[in-house]
Amino acid sequence: MDPSTLLITFLFFLAALLYASVGHGGASAYLAVMALLGVTPAEMRPTALILNILVAGVGTFKYIRAGRFSWSVFWPFALTSVPMAYLGGRIHLPVRYFELLLGVALLFAALRLLIKPGGERExxxxxxxxxxxxxxxxxxxVSGLIGIGGGIFLSPILIFxxxxxxxxxxxxxxxxxxxxSASGLFGLLQSHPPLPAAIPFWMVAVLAGGWIGAELGSRYLTAPWIRRALGVVLVVAALRVLVV
Known part of the structure; x- marks a missing residue:
C-alpha cells in the first residue's frame, strides 16, 4: 500500500469516528480527503456513498439499540427523500455554484449550534x-446530486x-x-462509475472508526457535547465545499 493510500485510510478512520459520534456517515469529509489527495472525481462520489452507508449503518444499529431513535419523525423524511436521492444520483452536472451556496448554509447552521444561547428546547x-x-x-x-447522505442538513433542521x-x-x-446514500448510489451506479482499488481497506477503516464513534455518541456523550461536535462537523463540511 503506497503512502498516499495509507494516509487516506487513516484520515477516513478519524473522520468516521468523529462523524459517527453525532450520527453522521462522514461523506463530506471523505470527499474532502479524496479531493486533496488525488482521487479522481469519477471515483469520489461512489466511494463516499459506499463508505457513508457502512458508517451510518453501524450508527443506526447502535442508536436504535440504545433507544435514540424516533420512527414517527424518521419516516416522513425518508418517504420523499429516497426517490429524490435516486434522481439526484443520476444527474451529472457541474455543482460548484451550488456548493458555494451550500457552504454558506452549512456555516450558518454551524454558528447557530455553536453560539446558540440558553438551554435546550427539545x-x-x-x-x-x-x-x-x-x-x-x-x-x-441534494444528497444524491452531491454524493452525501443528507444527515448533515437534517440534524440542525430537527434541532432548530x-x-x-x-x-x-x-x-x-x-x-x-x-x-x-443507498438510493443515491443505486442511481449513480446506472452509469457504471469506477471504484478505487483501495476501497476494501477504506471500508475496514471506516467500519472501525464508525463503530467506536457510534458507541461513544449513543451511550456516553451528553447533549451539549453532541451539539458542539455537530457544529464543528458542519464547519468542516462547509470549508470543504467552499475551499476544495
Whole structure:
C-alpha cells in the first residue's frame, strides 16, 4: 500500500469516528480527503456513498439499540427523500455554484449550534408532516446530486425546529443517511462509475472508526457535547465545499 493510500485510510478512520459520534456517515469529509489527495472525481462520489452507508449503518444499529431513535419523525423524511436521492444520483452536472451556496448554509447552521444561547428546547414544538415531506424531498435530491447522505442538513433542521431530542436526532440522521446514500448510489451506479482499488481497506477503516464513534455518541456523550461536535462537523463540511 503506497503512502498516499495509507494516509487516506487513516484520515477516513478519524473522520468516521468523529462523524459517527453525532450520527453522521462522514461523506463530506471523505470527499474532502479524496479531493486533496488525488482521487479522481469519477471515483469520489461512489466511494463516499459506499463508505457513508457502512458508517451510518453501524450508527443506526447502535442508536436504535440504545433507544435514540424516533420512527414517527424518521419516516416522513425518508418517504420523499429516497426517490429524490435516486434522481439526484443520476444527474451529472457541474455543482460548484451550488456548493458555494451550500457552504454558506452549512456555516450558518454551524454558528447557530455553536453560539446558540440558553438551554435546550427539545421536544417543545409539534411535528409538521407536510413540512417534513417537503424538506425530505429537497434533502434527498441534494444528497444524491452531491454524493452525501443528507444527515448533515437534517440534524440542525430537527434541532432548530424542536421536532426531536438531541440524542434522537443522531439516530434519525444516521438512518436517513443510510437510505439516501443507498438510493443515491443505486442511481449513480446506472452509469457504471469506477471504484478505487483501495476501497476494501477504506471500508475496514471506516467500519472501525464508525463503530467506536457510534458507541461513544449513543451511550456516553451528553447533549451539549453532541451539539458542539455537530457544529464543528458542519464547519468542516462547509470549508470543504467552499475551499476544495
Amino acid at each position: 421536544g417543545l414544538h409539534p411535528f409538521a408532516l407536510g413540512w417534513a415531506l417537503g424538506i425530505g424531498a429537497v434533502l434527498g435530491f 425546529l424542536g421536532w426531536a431530542e438531541t440524542r434522537q436526532v443522531s439516530g434519525i440522521a444516521a438512518a436517513f443517511i443510510v437510505v439516501n
